[in-house]
Amino acid sequence: MTIYRRLLHRFGRRHWWPAKTPFEVAVGAMLTQNTAWANVERAMANLSRARVLTPRRLLDVPPRRLVRWIRPAGYFNLKGRRLRALVAWWVRRQNPVTATRQHALAAVRQELLSVHGVGPETADSILLYALGRPSFVVDAYTKRILARHGWVSWQARYDELQQVLMRRLPRNVALYNEYHALLVELGKTLCLKRRPKCHECPLRDLGALRLEPEAG
DNA sequence: AGCCAGGACTGAG
């Protein structure tokens, strides 16, 4: 039994990313930085109700109103500016979903990282969940889970964690999609928060398992 | 009452 299969069996498919369009995925990826998803949903609902959840409309929105709508997501002044930068890129790229399809993954990733407010996790979230590219998303949960089971050191940085995963897993968008979502679910619901206190974690023996989706 | 949430930028050393 592998970790992936056990997580999938326990939690079922997560159906990520919870958004209607690739553009909404990108907006959500930005708003969810260090923020509970429930708060992001409120902000997204405000934008939706205001009918500005398209690249063009969102770019034309006055910063004051934008900040008011995204307030529930926290860091609203910061995220207002970052969101504009991201949307400006999206518009300049004229629908990156198709516009970047022929480009190398590393090139698109580099381009995203150059946008103000887009770090490695946000870039990979957009690549994977909006653009359908096989770039594994690493987050705080992923790091805690891998480090706690001794697969990486606690000092490991983002790129190292990502390489550990991508080197061992087939480059498959559907797999990366589900795997990251499952790791987040494990981190949220079980014993892998910053203060571990759960002594009855059904997955506490994960150390004996493998990362690979296939047994063998 | 704190602590935490699906991070990233900035400035100092």
Add this chain to the structure above:
DNA sequence: CTCAGTCATGGC
């Protein structure tokens, strides 16, 4: 290049 400080709302 490393790293503490910063940003802010809402749930528990």
